[in-house]
Amino acid sequence: MPVHVTLATYSDWMYAAALVIYIGALLLHAAQLAGRKARLPELVGVAAGSAERTGAPAQAEAPVAAGAPADPVEAAAPGIGRSERLGRMAVSLTVLGALVHAGSLLLRGLAVERVPWGNMYEFGSSICLVAVVTWLVVVRREPAVLRLGAFVLLPIVILLFTSGTLLYTKAAPLMPALQSYWIVVHVSAAVIASGVLLVAGVASLLFLARSANDRDGDRFARLARRLPAAGVLDRVAYRGTVFAFPVWTFAIITGAIWAETAWGRYWGWDPKETVAFVAWVIYAGYLHARATAGWRNGRAAWVNVAGFAVMVFNLFFVNLVVAGLHSYAGVG
Amino acid sequence: MGEAIGVLRNTWRGLTSMRTALVLLFLLALAALPGALLPQRSLNASKVDEYRAQHPALGPILERLGAFDVFASPWFAAIYLLLFVSLVGCLVPRTLDYARSARARPVGTPRNLARLPHHRAATVGLTPDEVVETANDRLRGWRVERRVEAGGAHTLSAEKGYLREVGNLVFHFALLALLVAFAVGKLFGYEGQVIVLANGGQFCNSGLLSYDSFRPGLRVDGTDLDPFCVRVDGFTADYDETTGQARSFSADLAYQDAADIEGGRWERSELRVNHPLRLAGDRVYLLGHGYAPIFTVTFPDGQQRTNTIQWRPMDPQTLLSEGATKFDPPGVTDAQQRRERQLAVTGLLAPTAFFDGSLLTSSFAEPRDPAVAVDVLRGDLGNDSGRGQSIFTVDQSMVETGRLVRVARQNLRPGEELTLDDGTRVRFDGVEQWASLQVSHDPAQLWVLVSALLVLAGLGVSLTIKRRRFWVRATPAQGHDLDGRTVVELGGLARTDQAGYGEEFARLATGVTTALDERAETERDARCRST
Numbered sequence: 012m013p014v015h016v017t018l019a020t021y022s023d024w025m026y027a028a029a030l031v032i033y034i035g036a037l038l039l040h041a042a043q044l045a046g047r048k049a050r051l052p053e054l055v056g057v058a059a060g061s062a063e064r065t066g067a068p069a070q071a072e073a074p075v076a077a078g079a080p081a082d083p084v085e086a087a088a089p090g091i092g093r094s095e096r097l098g099r100m101a102v103s104l105t106v107l108g109a110l111v112h113a114g115s116l117l118l119r120g121l122a123v124e125r126v127p128w129g130n131m132y133e134f135g136s137s138i139c140l141v142a143v144v145t146w147l148v149v150v151r152r153e154p155a156v157l158r159l160g161a162f163v164l165l166p167i168v169i170l171l172f173t174s175g176t177l178l179y180t181k182a183a184p185l186m187p188a189l190q191s192y193w194i195v196v197h198v199s200a201a202v203i204a205s206g207v208l209l210v211a212g213v214a215s216l217l218f219l220a221r222s223a224n225d226r227d228g229d230r231f232a233r234l235a236r237r238l239p240a241a242g243v244l245d246r247v248a249y250r251g252t253v254f255a256f257p258v259w260t261f262a263i264i265t266g267a268i269w270a271e272t273a274w275g276r277y278w279g280w281d282p283k284e285t286v287a288f289v290a291w292v293i294y295a296g297y298l299h300a301r302a303t304a305g306w307r308n309g310r311a312a313w314v315n316v317a318g319f320a321v322m323v324f325n326l327f328f329v330n331l332v333v334a335g336l337h338s339y340a341g342v343g
Numbered sequence: 344m345g346e347a348i349g350v351l352r353n354t355w356r357g358l359t360s361m362r363t364a365l366v367l368l369f370l371l372a373l374a375a376l377p378g379a380l381l382p383q384r385s386l387n388a389s390k391v392d393e394y395r396a397q398h399p400a401l402g403p404i405l406e407r408l409g410a411f412d413v414f415a416s417p418w419f420a421a422i423y424l425l426l427f428v429s430l431v432g433c434l435v436p437r438t439l440d441y442a443r444s445a446r447a448r449p450v451g452t453p454r455n456l457a458r459l460p461h462h463r464a465a466t467v468g469l470t471p472d473e474v475v476e477t478a479n480d481r482l483r484g485w486r487v488e489r490r491v492e493a494g495g496a497h498t499l500s501a502e503k504g505y506l507r508e509v510g511n512l513v514f515h516f517a518l519l520a521l522l523v524a525f526a527v528g529k530l531f532g533y534e535g536q537v538i539v540l541a542n543g544g545q546f547c548n549s550g551l552l553s554y555d556s557f558r559p560g561l562r563v564d565g566t567d568l569d570p571f572c573v574r575v576d577g578f579t580a581d582y583d584e585t586t587g588q589a590r591s592f593s594a595d596l597a598y599q600d601a602a603d604i605e606g607g608r609w610e611r612s613e614l615r616v617n618h619p620l621r622l623a624g625d626r627v628y629l630l631g632h633g634y635a636p637i638f639t640v641t642f643p644d645g646q647q648r649t650n651t652i653q654w655r656p657m658d659p660q661t662l663l664s665e666g667a668t669k670f671d672p673p674g675v676t677d678a679q680q681r682r683e684r685q686l687a688v689t690g691l692l693a694p695t696a697f698f699d700g701s702l703l704t705s706s707f708a709e710p711r712d713p714a715v716a717v718d719v720l721r722g723d724l725g726n727d728s729g730r731g732q733s734i735f736t737v738d739q740s741m742v743e744t745g746r747l748v749r750v751a752r753q754n755l756r757p758g759e760e761l762t763l764d765d766g767t768r769v770r771f772d773g774v775e776q777w778a779s780l781q782v783s784h785d786p787a788q789l790w791v792l793v794s795a796l797l798v799l800a801g802l803g804v805s806l807t808i809k810r811r812r813f814w815v816r817a818t819p820a821q822g823h824d825l826d827g828r829t830v831v832e833l834g835g836l837a838r839t840d841q842a843g844y845g846e847e848f849a850r851l852a853t854g855v856t857t858a859l860d861e862r863a864e865t866e867r868d869a870r871c872r873s874t
Binding site for chain 2: 183281288289296300321329
């Protein structure tokens with residue numbers, strides 16, 4: 012199995028290009044948020060009269076007073092505002108970035124004649140692509156989340172940057188332990204679940220900020236007024252998790268089947284297996300919490316955030332620090 | 344007495360409540376974490392010892408807590424057993440409930456449909472009976488019940504998505520089955536490792552002693568193992584020229600199962616990573632490989648001894664290996680004398696030698712130009728000390744106490760030899776490959792797989808199917824110019840959290856109202872013609 016060096020080089024260039032494009036989209040999203048900040052008090056002032064003077068939490072009350080829809084910003088901006096235009100440009104840029112990113116992975120795969128998720132650099136890159144695509148799907152189905160762009164793209168850009176620098180691995184054939192068709196099934200399921208759960212985790216985190224602000228207008232005031240309604244955030248988090256949980260279950264089961272073929276046992280409490288199990292239990296807890304009175308909102312969101320934290324821990328700490336059978340990072 | 348029953352009942356209710364189950368779930372997650380963060384004896388005992396040496400204060404406490412054996416510890420077992428008791432306590436009543444509700448008729452129509460999350464109203468020129476009949480036709484696949492209320496209104500209750508609860512129950516019962524099958528595997532399974540020389544070396548699954556290491560299940564005592572034998576006739580590895588990374592390993596294998604042993608037949612197979620040999624009850628895996636140097640010692644009296652002992656790889660990339668090949672002087676029966684003249688050849692083995700000055704390293708994993716850098720030690724190997732010995736090292740305490748003394752140090756290539764002060768000659772003849780095999784036995788793993796697939800299927804069903812209800816109330820319209828017309832109210836409710844029932848309800852409601860309008864039109868046409 013030779014390595015096609017030219018293709019691998021092009022793949023690396025496209026990776027860098029995708030990262031730059033994502034950063035551009037991130038900046039546009041940031042400008043979108045900043046634009047909001049500058050315009051809000053003035054517009055709300057017009058709508059609600061003396062809201063500013065009385066010191067009332069303007070964003071929460073103004074629309075109600077004016078009888079406008081629940082969303083102060085959408086209500087204030089006639090037609091498509093400047094900030095929404097910025098947001099849409101950011102999304103278009105993200106689509107471009109995703110295409111270049113997918114091209115980078117495709118070329119990497121062609122260069123080494125195998126699936127492009129055989130080491131941690133490729134794994135991280137694949138997860139990011141899934142997260143970006145998930146984000147684009149969510150934006151299409153729930154336009155209200157457009158404002159989340161910066162918050163979703165930020166962890167993706169960080170993860171891509173880390174993968175492309177610290178974890179970068181030259182294009183190479185797979186080590187014998189990974190030469191199995193199960194790598195196609197098991198790892199892709201893990202990639203898809205991780206990417207979707209990343210978006211869900213961010214949504215839950217922002218849900219917590221937003222609902223804390225709903226209870227007490229002083230908390231996260233600068234952040235929360237730029238966020239969509241708590242209900243929207245909650246829905247994104249829940250639907251994402253409901254989609255990803257069975258995929259994650261599938262990833263664990265196929266992992267066990269592969270482990271039986273490769274290591275002689277289907278389950279051996281290898282650190283990666285253990286943490287995958289912990290994440291599974293936490294996400295199962297999230298789904299149950301959603302059906303339990305008293306846990307439904309705040310606590311369930313905390314559980315989802317904990318699940319996300321465990322996934323990140325599983326990706327970095329277990330692969331890089333803890334030595335186990337899953338140490339395929341190819342770094343250090 | 345009554346009080347005691349009350350306490351018991353409350354405990355049971357507490358244990359089987361969802362809140363308790365949630366807390367137990369999180370405890371389970373929390374309890375599993377040290378299993379990933381701390382070295383575990385079941386995975387790597389030497390790492391545990393290393394950790395304990397580094398943390399003399401914390402180590403014994405963790406040891407006592409069972410933190411180096413999390414998954415065999417009583418507290419971990421306590422959590423999952425409580426969780427499963429709680430699960431059973433929740434599942435049994437739910438199954439009974441489901442069995443009852445599976446035969447029950449859909450519930451009556453709520454009085455005020457306008458208060459439901461999904462609602463629509465219309466007025467049509469049909470009788471209440473016709474309205475309900477038309478709606479009934481549109482609701483294929485739904486379980487429906489028609490009722491007539493006291494005020495003359497006709498209602499239709501429809502319900503769908505009963506499979507959701509089935510999926511839910513299957514998921515949880517399959518989890519129970521998974522745990523049971525897992526436990527059975529732990530009781531009746533075993534795992535053993537053995538290193539076999541790849542020059543026709545043989546291994547037979549005849550008992551504990553055939554293995555280098557053996558991990559039995561609780562009900563396995565090492566007798567009555569499934570009889571089979573394997574013979575490794577060769578080993579090939581393929582490496583990338585530039586990076587030195589291995590591309591593939593393959594052991595050329597001959598094996599015989601119980602019937603073959605009777606008949607003395609051998610069957611051929613190829614053992615590779617990810618391609619185990621599957622026999623009736625056992626699986627044989629290729630775990631690793633390495634080199635065994637061949638040393639021949641010619642003693643002063645002319646007697647020769649040749650030993651080929653596996654050395655262990657230190658560097659997986661270049662397979663630079665270390666080890667100790669030990670010799671007993673031939674023909675010496677006196678224990679005292681023997682303890683003065685035992686020999687050990689220890690040091691490094693490089694499959695492709697690269698000398699940095701006289702320092703030996705390996706530049707490639709293939710045996711292209713093997714060489715060894717050895718110390719020869721003479722004296723008491725400590726075999727009679729009663730302590731267990733590693734085959735890869737000499738007993739350092741013997742060296743420290745001066746009972747085992749270094750008498751030579753030299754680099755050797757195949758065919759070269761060194762001579763000791765008493766005339767003993769040690770020759771390095773070359774290297775053999777060895778393969779490390781693992782034998783696994785788990786009689787319940789198929790059931791684990793079946794349970795796991797049921798878990799997945801149940802999960803898929805319970806997360807995709809929504810339990811939802813749809814109601815129709817047709818009330819004769821009141822008012823002088825509305826005679827013969829009927830007020831139709833539609834209501835919908837999903838019993839599932841975040842079900843996204845809205846879209847389906849809208850589609851359904853539009854379907855029903857359209858059908859009603861169409862029917863009203865045909866009825867009117869028919870009436871017009873008849874008058």
